Amino acid sequence: MATGRTHRPATRSRGIPEATVARLPLYLRALTALSERSVPTVSSEELAAAAGVNSAKLRKDFSYLGSYGTRGVGYDVEYLVYQISRELGLTQDWPVVIVGIGNLGAALAGYGGFASRGFRVAALIDADPAMTGRPVAGIPVQHSDDLEKIISEDGVSIGVIATPAGVAQQVCDRLVAAGVTSILNFAPTVLSVPDGVDVRKVDLSIELQILAFHEQRKAGEEAEAEAEAAAGVVAASAPGVGAAATPGRKGTDRKGPDGDVPAVMPA
Amino acid sequence: MATGRTHRPATRSRGIPEATVARLPLYLRALTALSERSVPTVSSEELAAAAGVNSAKLRKDFSYLGSYGTRGVGYDVEYLVYQISRELGLTQDWPVVIVGIGNLGAALAGYGGFASRGFRVAALIDADPAMTGRPVAGIPVQHSDDLEKIISEDGVSIGVIATPAGVAQQVCDRLVAAGVTSILNFAPTVLSVPDGVDVRKVDLSIELQILAFHEQRKAGEEAEAEAEAAAGVVAASAPGVGAAATPGRKGTDRKGPDGDVPAVMPA
DNA sequence: GGATGTGAAGTCGTTCACAGCG
């Protein structure tokens, strides 16, 4: 995915699996909640339940960090909060810029989850001159002409892109050129970046499409036998997804998985 | 396994790996762009580049759907758009409700990427009476008292939760009880749902935390040798992550991965 | 010739089950 992790010959124990890293924030959240309730210790079983994973996975994950538990007892909540925070780099604070202050950008600017985790919104940047100077979530929007200056002056290394897809790559290039090395991309485009820069993407419509896939399968499960016949019907009533959609099929035979219908997307 | 099309086994709609399903929307997006430029065919190499994956993976992914390419030529763009759309269930339209019309909910309501993919925002729901009737993105907000009625009348099976974390589980329970079987959760909580209900979560702060992890590691890579000493320094200047962070670690020796420092969270 | 489709090999991640320790 995003700039596949370097296949470093894994120096010593510095090889925490990606999958584990992705779950650390989850554990941290659960632990923080426990901490607020002044719970002193948790077992892997309890914590796993709170984080929504199974306990074997959790123990394995923690084993990559070190031996932070006590056999027969469990984990010290405060201590673990600190260790995970440190591992994630949250013990320092990260200035972040958000580029593209539309609906989504504005929502992100006001999102409380950032500040509470050591992320500080250092600047909001938008290309629209009409936005310049206007405060969003208490922070004045700056014009994108000043992007490079803002990045370097604040020592920003993390950028959030919430622009339209069409300009996302340019914005990305400028961010990278100015020194940003981690990007969170909300624009529905594939960004290409040089080695050493990490990109993570969040695509709202992709998530819905994945849900739709499973949803469709559920519907078909009740009528297993009818599935075969249904395939033909569905194709015939296809509404079309892309821009222009007008059925029409040339005579070639296409072979699907099995009883598939050879219909084609029209021009 | 049998070559080409089998009759009964494997290749039904079943058996498509999750990882593949998650990439189908990516391919679809790239294909749609090609379609708009009236490109008739693509090779796996070209399409893979456009989607940001490697070509072997793409071909393997497509092989789960069927044999939709032509050797020596590539894939028919229009045909593939249709096949993937159908596989994802996008040839039908999915009414969606968004619950929690704050900053984020409002941004989602206005997000163009939904409508363009066969998702229709059937209703916006919020618990605040002051919001009721007010139009957001052209759709009037309805009060959450009517949640059940809205779901059942519109036959909604997909719900988006954009409420504060505190009420997300209750909202989820009501959605499920009313018939929703797929949920996209933006609230930073683990939702528990009965079997048969799918939940996908999008957590903005988690993504940033993952980036921070890698960012921190990049910084440490340049000064490999200093890493050891740095751990102590970092700990000393830890700003504190949770709410109440009162460490107070007992004097026991804790062993980290390697030369870990047993320092503790400062007050 | 040229690109697909796919076994086989390789890598990564999860789960099991139990030894080890408090």
Place this chain on the structure above:
DNA sequence: CGCTGTGAACGACTTCACATCC
């Protein structure tokens, strides 16, 4: 005894490399 920490089995996904077919 209870719970962590972990080798080993297992399973899922990725990559390789090439036979296959247009």
